[in-house]
Amino acid sequence: MGESGTLTRALVELNEERVLAAVNERLAAGEDPLAIIKECNEAMVEVGKLFEKKEYYLSELIMSGEIMKGVMAVLEPLPGEVKTGAHEGTVVIGTVKEDIHDIGKNIVVSLLKGTGFEVVDLGVDVASADFVAKVRETGTKVLGLSTLLNFTYPEMKKVVDDLSAAGLRDKVKVVIGGAPCNERVREFVGADYYAPDAVAGVNICKEVYGAG
Ligand code: B12
Structure with missing residues (x-):
């Protein structure tokens, strides 16, 4: 497996x-x-x-998160394609209520910034009302929702439904991401896009703003 196997193994072994x-x-x-x-x-x-197999416990999960944060500290700033300071548009993003996972979301934020987007990062455990208020305030065309927990899918759906109730649904594209998400989750939630990784997310944002 060579060098790449070394990194994977070292991280799995914490x-x-x-x-x-x-x-x-x-x-x-x-x-x-x-x-x-x-x-x-x-x-x-x-x-x-x-962790699922109970070979690792919460302490190991926490450790893996800490190591991953250390890796990100070394890797940032992430490479963006646009270095001209060109303003591509605004993106509002956050991890939904009940969920505090933020490593993946933070990667998306770094990459968006590196590409020239202005990012409003609401952090973790964000209530639906806060997403809706920020979409209204900024007039963003893209709202990114992150979740790593499958029991928060109804919470993502709530954000989309609340946007509709606020009369904002047709003004903003909703992008969902996070390890357990997929196209079926996107359908359930009523979001516009599912991004399997951060790069796909940035490309979606470019597409939305490129389309005018
Ligand atoms: C590290 C970790 C933690 C850390 C998080 C630290 C932190 N600051 O984020 C800690 C220890 C806090 C934690 C806690 C818990 N965790 Co946890 N955790 C993980 C673990 C091992 C890695 C997550 C991670 O950072 N991955 C690396 C990043 C880079 O990947 P990513 O998030 O998927 O992001 C990428 C893409 O998905 C995408 N992306 C992500 N978000 C978005 C958003 C947008 C808009 C876009 C465009 C793209 C995008 O871009 C990223 C880069 O490409 C996962 C395992 C897994 N399968 O992912 C479990 C996992 C998510 N955790 C799990 C669980 C159960 C928990 C706890 C409930 C455990 C407990 N008993 O307390 C708690 C929940 C706490 C809470 N309320 O949120 C389960 C969830 C299972 C489920 N049923 O949903 C998992 C899947 C582990 C497992 N297999 O059992 N966890």
């Missing part, structure tokens, strides 16, 4: 020192940070599986 050494080595070798993130992402899914 060996922070080896993870950071592997990341630094690969950055120095000129590897794309997004490829490194993708691999870490896969390792995090493995950590989640070990």
Whole structure:
């Protein structure tokens, strides 16, 4: 498996020192940070599986999150395509109510900023009313909702329904993301797009603003 296997294994084994050494080595070798993130992402899914199997406990989950944050601190700022300061548009984003996972959302935020978007990050455990108020206030064309917990799908749906009730639904495209999401979740929620990763999310934002 070579070098890539080394990073995955080190992260699954929660060996922070080896993870950071592997990341630094690969950055120095000129590897794309997004490829490194993708691999870490896969390792995090493995950590989640070990947690499900009860081979790992909450402490290990917390540790994996801390290591991943350390990795992001090394990788940021992420490469954006636009370095001219061109303003691509505004994106409002947050993790839905009851959910405090934010590592993936923060990657999306960094990448959007690097690409020239203005980002309003509402943080984690965000109530539907706060999303709706911020959409109204900013006039954004894109609202990004993140969740890593499958029991919060109804909460995402609530945000979409509340946007409709507020008369804002046709003014904003709703993009959902987070490991457990997929097209079926998007349909249930009534969102416009599902983004499997941060790069797909940025491309959707570009498409929405590009379309005028
Ligand atoms: C790290 C972690 C934690 C950390 C989070 C730290 C933090 N600051 O975020 C801590 C320890 C706090 C945690 C807590 C819990 N967790 Co947790 N956690 C994880 C783990 C291992 C990794 C998540 C992660 O950061 N992945 C890496 C990032 C980069 O990936 P990502 O989030 O998917 O993001 C990428 C894309 O999805 C996309 N994306 C994400 N959001 C968005 C949004 C938009 C708009 C767009 C465009 C794109 C996008 O872009 C990113 C980059 O490409 C996952 C395992 C997994 N399968 O993901 C479990 C997991 C999500 N956790 C789980 C659980 C059960 C919990 C707890 C309930 C545990 C407990 N008993 O307390 C609590 C819940 C707390 C709460 N109320 O939110 C389960 C959820 C299962 C389910 N039924 O839904 C998982 C799947 C583990 C498992 N297999 O059992 N967790």
